[in-house]
Amino acid sequence: MARARRSKERGDRPLTTAQRLGSIVKSARDIMRKDKGLSGELDRLPMLVWVMFLKFLDDTEKIRETESALRGERFVPAIEPPYRWRDWGADPGGISGPELISFINNDEAMRPDGERGPGLFAYLRSLHGSEGRDRRDVVAEVFRDTNNRMISGYLLRDVINKVNEIHFDSMEEISVLGHLYESMLKEMRDAAGDSGEFYTPRPVVKLMVAVTDPRLAETVLDPACGTGGFLVESYLHLKDQCKKVEDLEVLQKKSIFGGEAKPLPYMLCQMNLLLHGMESPQIDPENSLRFNIREIGEKDRVDVILTNPPFGGEEEAGIKGNFPDDKQTAETALLFLQLIMRRLRRHPRPWRAAVVVPNGTLFGDGVAARIKEELLKEFHLHTIVRLPNGVFAPYTSIPTNLLFFDRSGPTREIWYYEHPLPEGRKNYTKTKPLAFEEFAPLLAWWQDREENGRAWRVPVEEVLKYDEGGSLLSANLDIKNPDGGEKLKHLPPEKLVESILAKEERIIEIMDEIKWALR
Template identity: 65%
Template sequence: MSRQLKKKQQQTTAQRLDSIIKSARKIMRKDKGLSGDLDRLPMLTWIMFLKFLDDMEHIEEERAEIAGKAYRGAIEAPYRWRDWAADEGGITGPDLIDFLTLDVAGRPDGTRGPGLFAYLRSLRGNNGTRGRKDVIATVFRGLANRMESGYLLRDVIDLIDGIHFDSSEEMHTLGRLYETLLREMRDAAGDSGEFYTPRPIVRFMVQVVDPKLGEAVLDPACGTGGFLTEAFVHMAEQADTVEKRDVLQSTSIFGGEAKPLPFLLAQMNLLLHGLEAPKIAPDNSLKVRLSEIGEADRVDVILTNPPFGGEEEAGILNNFPEDRRTAETALLFLQLIMRRLKRGGKGRAAVVVPHGVLFGDGIAARIKADLLTEFNLHTVVRLPEGVFAPYTDIPTNIIFFDTTKTTGDIWFYEQPKPNGRKKYSKTAPLNFDELKPCRDWWSAREENEQAWKVHGPDLIETDKAGRVVGCNLDLKNPNGSGVIDHRTPLEIVDSIETKEQRILAIMGEIKRTLSEMA
């Protein structure tokens, strides 16, 4: 039986992966070096990352052999998964722990040399260009082995060897597993305001923003890389020549992610989808002083769901103007996004924000006024409750803006609640087809039961000195009844006066009746 046919038969379904991971976690609970999922999840992830890399390089090696070309993987013997992990009777116990953690250790081939982590952290790309080796080195600089028992670790490795990363669907399966474990970790780690963006929302945002090949796409808080992966796939359809594929690989996708675990998963996600050397910075994107961001740092497209509600250290806040410093992380990221967009109509953005950003006063109002007066905020999509379940029930919105002009009319579109239910949930999530009416409306806009528009400059409130004191974007749908009022303002006022007169007349009749009864 060929290796490819064998792998096809062993494709890792969601049910099988779930069973493997449950068994691995059960084993890891016995290890004294791991105190909970905060320790277990990173361990599982880097182990799966190395298995994933070896699977991917196996496929690339086979393709090169068919094409009659030489192939050299990023990881060389005896450090490849197939060299030390794939043999169930291979290195184990204290020897396995030493091989992983020591600077110099006994290796599976019987020689001595750098330990696995020391080797991986030392990898460097060729010719000064960032490649897959640099990605691997960056990933493992933020990771460590925490298991104390090499025998238990060998059992976990044998289980993970049963996972086969041969398709993007298997990567999505792993992503869904990560989401589940992340939710379990929140009680231990605290709610930092971060949550996974559902794939239907990611797809919708990418489709309507429509990044073009040759444009630079950024997610400054990329998490597991959902937006960047979707954007890469979207642009890959346009890369029909060798030259265009080179552009796609080298100058298209950029991100930032400060936390080691999602950073690792973002690398896995993008590598699996075909991006050979993801340019994801393992840093807090807010660490750069806003005033120092210049034209060379700007990009064409920003797609993101930044964390909200968190708190940043004083050093981060000092990177922002004194009258724009806030504890709301979402507002800090919004300022960063505004600064990172290319000027002159070349930049556009789609950003998920919580309701609090829309109605907030004070600093929030000043930042929103900046958005309206310096950018074209053209669309706000209001999402129903439960879209981000189970991570949060906080209502959210997607704001779309560009650098073509200052804001004129702002279109609002209210995504309806699910039919027959009060809200979306983990077990009954939003699906992509439910966003089709909004996608159809996007290019042929008119007011309807879900859509209305307002004049943006009218939303900015100032005091007598001209200082911004309010800018409320939390506007209710005036067409929720399904009937659009096409009357002029004067006609509406006349109608209100008529109704008030009728009410006064009825109140007079009631008073007279009560007087006669007294």
């Protein structure tokens, strides 16, 4: 019934396709380039995001309002008149110029209803839930550090009118928002490379969530959540498990947690989660590394951690002091790995983590080796998936790996799986990226493991090396595929024979294919 009414209200308005969305975003950014208050894309992108956030929020609130009316229920909006998008943004000939800038920026201003009151941002920052945390708290958090940098209210009105062409009132249109994220992330890649933040491709996120398999009533954390890819995928994974109203209550309030210190990804994360159905995402807007990890107790721990922490960056001295003296480092990836280990619940049940790390983490010595020693002795590092070059293109060409570990006991052996590039390809690119379907062999192997040309296992004794006095010499997890020509001695004779026979069979197949092609 609600869908039918919505269709009627829409009339003949065309859907906002991915192509049209890209065109709208480009036009809005072209307008912003004319404004002297914005000096570059890292100024323009946050502007575009907060404008879109308010448009998106109003569209979704219209849907909820209609559905509540059909159920005979009272609807409580997150934003009251005259601060809703429909009150000041929807009319192309509405408030503009200096009046628009004053309404948005000032603590007190003339409102669109002709009365004086708090300005838009002042009002949004003052919101709070009436009974516990709700969408109003999320809006207040999003706008706490958000500012309008545009000087011209006329240009800002033009941007608002462009964004007003995007409609978030159908599932078809909501599904294309990912294209907006992608266009923004492409513009951020240079800055991302400088700070070591590489946004995780959706197929990698889906794989990590699928094999980690979060269950309803478990708590899921991403302490470096960026735009929320892992949290959204986990939310959808858990939502499929909900069978009753009580399950949805658990999912909404007790399941999904994140942390993101940078304002733009933080806002995108909130918008992403709200868009997918979370009422009030619980995202910490500060540095997840700011706590002394020696003081983290059971109440701070979670059941599942899924993350791609920043790497290659450096943390300040105050952050390093939150870690044990012999494991202090400025390398963010190693600090986050320690945080993840400390925040994983300690009970005997195999609480688990999946983490993206660069190759440097695998072979690093010194502090890195001591951290890996703790990981192997106190956790079960059961699987390392080695990803080929280009998976994270265009953000980085650094080879990356996926670590999977849990609390089921110390590591005795580690399974490695080398994900191959598609046949005939030298790497992935931004125009030919990784597809989730390529993980089908890995997913099949995950449930029924045996060594083959892509999978091998290594006893922990070959990783942890000690001198005669028992001091740690190295903890090298950078073990190459023995079937790739290195370390063949690790294969037992029968497996070596099987590998050679498999290669011979493949050579015969290729020769047959060539003969058939030459007919």
